[in-house]
Amino acid sequence: MPLIRNRYGKGRVRVMRIHRNGDQHEVSQLSVKAMIEGDFARAYTHADNSTSVATDTIKNIVNVVARENTGLSTEDFCQVLAQRYLDIYPQIASVAITAHETKWSRLSFGGKPHPHSFVLDSNGKPFVEASVVRGGPTALTSGIDGFAFMKSTQSGWENYPRDRYTTLPETADRMCATSMVASWKWSGGPANYPTANARILGTLLEVFSTTYSMSVQDSLYRMGEAALAAVPEISEISMACPNMHFIPMNLSAFGLDNNNDVFLPTDEPHGQIECTVGRG
Template identity: 60%
Template sequence: MTLVHKTYGKGRVRVMRVHRGGGRHEVRELSVQAMLTGDFDRTFTHADNLRTVSTDTIRNVVNIVARENLALGNEEFCRAVAQRLLDSYDAAETATVSAHETRWARLTVDGTPHPHTFTLDGNGKPTASVTMSRSGTRIESGVAGFTFLKATESGWARYHKDPYTTIPETDDRIAATSMEASWLWRAAPADYAAANALILDTMLRVFATTYSHSVQDSLYRMGTAALDAVPELDTITMACPNKHYLLLNLAPFGLDNANQVFVATDEPHGQIECTVGR
């Protein structure tokens, strides 16, 4: 029998790069696949791994190149990873590196682009619900899957600790979520679309411009601000899973990582929910 074709590598290497240019941050999130061909036949045919690079090593190369090239665009970043793989491993004949970008659009607050807060490009789906009976009508509006993040000005510290606790305290982390929110009307606004836009803008302004001690802290203040801004609201309910960006330990490779390169992970996630009312 003949081995007709072979390739291997690492897929779904999810990496977030944060380029901190003074007070202005740029974020680039990619899901990378890096595949090699070359002199690896014996790993398939003779259980001989001597010349074959571990897929875990390939992932590390992606992360190291990310740390060394925080501002590269997608094409040049893929090129840099491929070049590093070919330069590092003589057995490799080709390196094919592809990436899908999760695009983040800079949030505008009061007409000014915010330095470190972003919303997912093509974001969110407006929702509406009406329950009508002979005794009255209940109207709710909302948004599903509205995703946003801030690259700094967020922390998680001074929480309960016990022998099961492993997460370290931090006063500077990425805070990101994909929010499901609905709000109950106690009276009809003059314009539902304008009122809904004001609610979302108000919540994002709070998120962007104030320090977040936790997602819980931000949600309560966001809900309170929305109720203050729109008197026709009765309650607002928010469900926000954490989108985790975990700081990569690059010390084994002689590199620092001052909140610049993160691995993106959706599961498991913290699930934070609350309802704020008058």
């Protein structure tokens, strides 16, 4: 029977990089997955390990490249790491690197950013995916997973088909909240990846927050359009947004009305809205 495809590597390689510029420190905590493909079929089919790089070695290379490149952005770090495997091992045909970041935000005191103190930022986990084929281009994607945001008004859901299965009432004023997974593909390298990523996320939030939403679908498309306009180095952006529902509570049993003031938060079951917006 043929071996159709194979790849292997090391997952959840955790590394914290500290880049020191005098008293000013920058920190980058990553969980890295490094997967390789190439001339490894005989390890599966003939118990022949002669071409197989040990996964412990794959892990060690992550740490070495981290030590040699403390100041690189995650995007640049992943590309350098992928190329290192290709440079060392001719039997490797392609490398796929995925890095998830644990965010640490710099503390400020008296309006002055502290040079080496940080607090954990748990809203969303940035990630980078880099895929490098020997002799070919690098496919690079950045994004964020589980980034939660909401607005308490300026969102509606109206004029949808109604039939005997429909029980949801129409509304022109509702809360809108989500925990978004978003990713964007790079067609070129920006002057600074962290700055460009911050501009993309800031643009998404600004469109969501400052414009009326006819639906999550309506907002996502316009958010994607704005992100592409703001950062010309990305070719497309994908967003997946599960609704975090807030259901108005019925307080009539207590002689009280509820003018969109008190809600039951729930995330199951949730609407799942997804789209990809690209350049024409």
